[in-house]
Amino acid sequence: MGLLDKIQSLIGKKKTEEGDSGAAAVPKSKQTKGSNSLDVEARFERMRSAVSGTMSNFITARDRQYNRVVGLKLCDAEKVATFEARFKGLKKPIEGAIAVQMQHPNVVETYEYGTTKQGQPYLVMEYVDGPGxxxxxxxxxxxxxxxxxxxxxxxxxxxxxxxxxxxxxxxxxxxxxxxxxxxxxxxxxxxxxxxxxxxxxxxxxxxxxxxxxxxxxxxxxxxxxxxxxxxxxxxxxxxxxxxxxxxxxxxxxxxxxxxxxxxxxxxxxxxxxxxxxxxxxxxxxxxxxxxxxxxxxxxxxxxxxxxxxxxxxxxxx
Missing domain, CATH: 1.10.510.10 (Transferase(Phosphotransferase) domain 1)
Structure with missing residues (x-):
């Protein structure tokens, strides 16, 4: 069974209603390039155990900053670097830079990408409650x-x-x-x-x-x-x-x-x-x-x- 099929849902679209009066509103325009030193534990409340894959971990989490449920992808920095090295000199866009361009009902939306404090590439994506x-x-x-x-x-x-x-x-x-x-x-x-x-x-x-x-x-x-x-x-x-x-x-x-x-x-x-x-x-x-x-x-x-x-x-x- 594939990584994303070990859990019934990970990423797709499900925007929650405003709950906390003190929570930040979800921005109307999509935020793309995020932090270069994201503190994962401070910003995200983990809702499910991380599911490990070949090059990344996926976490269903609540984004405290925008009060919404998201799919959080944390990549293995070393493995990503090895893959990207195949295209050295070609100025290939990284995964996050590609993913944030996609705006289509049948393609998962990526809200933001960047790097964590530990140097891991990350992506914050929409969530859908359904199976792979x-x-x-x-x-x-x-x-x-x-x-x-x-x-x-x-x-x-x-x-x-x-x-x-x-x-x-x-x-x-x-x-x-x-x-x-x-x-x-x-x-x-x-x-x-x-x-x-x-x-x-x-x-x-x-x-x-x-x-x-x-x-x-x-x-x-x-x-x-x-x-x-x-x-x-x-x-x-x-x-x-x-x-x-x-x-x-x-x-x-x-x-x-x-x-x-x-x-x-x-x-x-x-x-x-x-x-x-x-x-x-x-x-x-x-x-x-x-x-x-x-x-x-x-x-x-x-x-x-x-x-x-x-x-x-x-x-x-």
Whole structure:
């Protein structure tokens, strides 16, 4: 289970009403660059135990300064520095600088970023009371998703389309990086820790970052990349959302798992879900084409292809 799926909620949008008369009002304009010496304990009241990941800890907390519940991300300074060193000389924006640019209903809002007194990079994000998409998929409860999938898929695509239009490649699209509302009506993309600008210097072969089960073959094969690596990962993600299965046998979750993405043809999704709308099924399979030239070219193209789809299920004969 992924980091964000170990807890039922972490980041999304839930703004609390003013409670304390002495609490500071939430600013109308978003604060972006925060403190370079944040005192975490003084400003935040921890509401849940920290959840540890590879490069960061996530905490659900109350921000005393603005009297609101937030998601607080505390990064491992050494690991972040190691990742950023790959792009030395390219003036790559750090995660916080990328995240605060995102203003879209299907992308988590980042209020502020900076550095703690201990030298840790931090981000303060909105909070949503709902499960991670990976958690939803792993429970395999059809009743939770019935009638919801098509809307969720469109929202995921809209959020990704926005990120791409802002000029970035997310590089880690997978179910654990989407958070749902508790009623499963809304979904948001999160985590820009591996995100890079969609510019030639950042798309050269060799940057093998991402989650192997969702990784496009051109990444693991060390070929040129572009935003279509996100399209591929999106395709695998929504395949699992619809089928509760992967397009390939899962025998490994390391980098070796991605090697079969261009050596074995993906299993047609209709084998698992013969009741799926054929237009949607075709669009999903096109997203996971191992050949970049045959793949869905963009999130906008995906949204166009499913524009006329009214139900995730095929029409009765």
């Amino acid at each position: 998409l990976l958690q939803v998929i792993q429970t395999r409860k059809e009743e939770t998703l019935a009638g919801k999938r098509l809307s969720l898929i469109r929202q995921m695509a809209e959020g990704m389309k926005y990120v791409h239009e802002k000029g970035f490649i997310h590089r880690d699209i997978c179910p654990r990086n989407f958070i749902c509302s508790s009623d499963m009506d809304r979904i948001k993309l999160i985590d820009f820790g591996l995100t890079v600008p969609a510019l030639p210097p950042y798309m050269q072969p060799g940057n093998r970052t991402g989650t192997p089960l969702y990784m496009a073959p051109e990444i693991v094969r060390r070929r040129q990349t572009d935003q279509r690596v996100d399209v591929f990962a999106f395709g695998v993600s929504i395949y699992t959302l619809c089928a509760f299965e992967f397009p390939w046998p899962v025998n490994d979750t390391t980098g070796k798992a991605a090697l079969q993405h261009d050596t074995h043809p993906p299993i047609p999704i209709l084998q698992f879900r013969p009741d799926l709308n054929p237009v949607l099924a075709t669009a999903i399979m096109r997203c996971i084409s191992p050949n970049v030239q045959d793949r869905m070219p963009s999130m906008e193209a995906f949204l166009r292809q499913i524009k006329g789809v009214r139900s995730e299920l095929k029409s009765p004969a």
